[in-house]
Amino acid sequence: MKLLHQLFFLFCWIAFCLQQYYCTDIQCFEGPNFWCLNQTTESLCNFTNKTIGLCGYSNKRCQVKTGDSFCKSLPPAQQQSPFEFDGGITNADEDLFSYYVLSLYWPPSSCPKIYNETLDLLRYFCSPYTDIGQPGSERLVLHGVWPTFATKGNYQGWPQFCSAKDADWSKCHINGNLCPWKNTTSNEFTQGDYENCLSIENIQQCLVNATNVLLPEQERLKRLAPGYLGTRNLFINHEWTKHGSCCSSIFGNNISNYLAHMLDLVDMVTRPGSLTYEYIQRYSGEKIGIDYLVAMLNQTAIINCNSKCELEEVWMCVNRDETTGLPTRLIPCPSGARNTSDSCKKARCEYVFVPLRNQSQQILPNDDHTSSNLTLFLFIILIIILLKYVFFLSASCYEFLKIVTSQ
Template sequence: MLGCCGLCRSNDKDFDFFYFVQQWPGAYCDANKHHCCYPKSGKPAADFGIHGLWPNYEDGSYPSNCDTDNSFDESEIQDLEGKLIREWPSLSCPSSDGLKFWSHEWNKHGTCSESFLNQRGYFQAALNLKEKTNLLQTLRDAGIEPNDEFYNLEDVKQAIQEGTGYEPWIECNQDEEGNSQLYQVYMCVDTSGKNLIQCPVRPRGNCASKIQFPSF
């Protein structure tokens, strides 16, 4: 799984906004055929999965690992685990139950949001944002399907902007044939973790003008 963009500032708890990042599993597995493993619960649904909720600064850098005394505690999210397994699955190898992935995300990123969100609140905020953005349905409403077809990058962006009210940033990767694929969608969120906002800064683009939406 990729980390967040920009330069890291360790142990700095102040931040300006979140990147909320969702990942398309078909693109992850196409680009990592030998490093893609389904969770122990089985193949995830053909839907965007949460990658993370990452505090960032408006200059493009970000805080990380802000509180080593508040490491991941599974007991804090036990009532959310069913939803996390479905909505925030790990595709890395070896196959896992997701705890290592969620632990990494909390320890690296979530601890930097503690002034606004405790551990349970952090994971609940991400689940709420996934439901609010509803990316797959938003794209399907615009006739953009995960069917291995190629779509104009600007059409993908426009569909998400019309569906959510805010412009996304699209990250692409490449499959074994070198095709540019829809991989991750970044939306920006205020420091409460509740409200989408216009992005103050965006990572560098890496998509072709036409991108594939691979099946899964």
């Protein structure tokens, strides 16, 4: 009988360990090489009544049979590219993320030369301080600091619009229905339109007291985060409700504290002598090999390009301190994050060009640039020679006609 009790205890202990191993929330984010939302992951990750904010890519082997809030899959099975997912999970638990992404953008490729508050209102990145000659116009500046889930494979996602102790920020996601969809259909009404509507309608639940937050940091913001000084404070509202809400307890539920930490990080990674200063800022107006750049940044950054292979953003991976939870130092980016976020690779760019405002219309340099100039030079010489012969021929004809008429 004693042996039976011992065996029963051993069985229970093994079952408990297996349950902990297979049912831990953290594990549901760790791959191996694919991830999708289905019955198993909904249960494992406790995603009941959660919303996948963006439809990402899913492995073809995954079938979405319940919920269907991931990609709204229809028969036949999903046809997206395998081994990728890139999306936010609205109202996910704050404790699940494992590191931060510090996102920095390059204004010359993201903003107009002169910001027009009426036409460019929904371009969150931009403000009068990204205009030519302004302190935030020709340097890497703050987009945001984003809590990000762990990944051992190619899964890449993040918590967004979370419920904090003092507020339910999930309502600030477009599915929150706090603002009416006026004169449009749901397909045309974007998250940006929704947040603009929240501001116009003065929906306090999704607005921050930006004056108290921004005024003390205004001089630093002009240089390090010029977009945060844009019209109606749309940028800071967006970054706090979408990302800051999912790590708010770490920053004492204090948006000023969150902003100060973000600015400190930007200053740390962009000041003279920093890696981005040495290998991006000093290459302004030139092109850089992407593999070389990533290696020089010690694998701590993901480079983002537009379709013209111009630098758009640099995402830097930052630790989540085991004790405080705060972002304190750069870490190598997980391979899964690099696989899903490498827009330069998807644009087939071997080099990234770092444009300047006065070069915004300049053609991206390439290896044929010198030969093109030589061809143009030879063409001009040929035209000059032809014009010379035409001139002499005309002069000869004139003399001939003159002789003929004189006779």
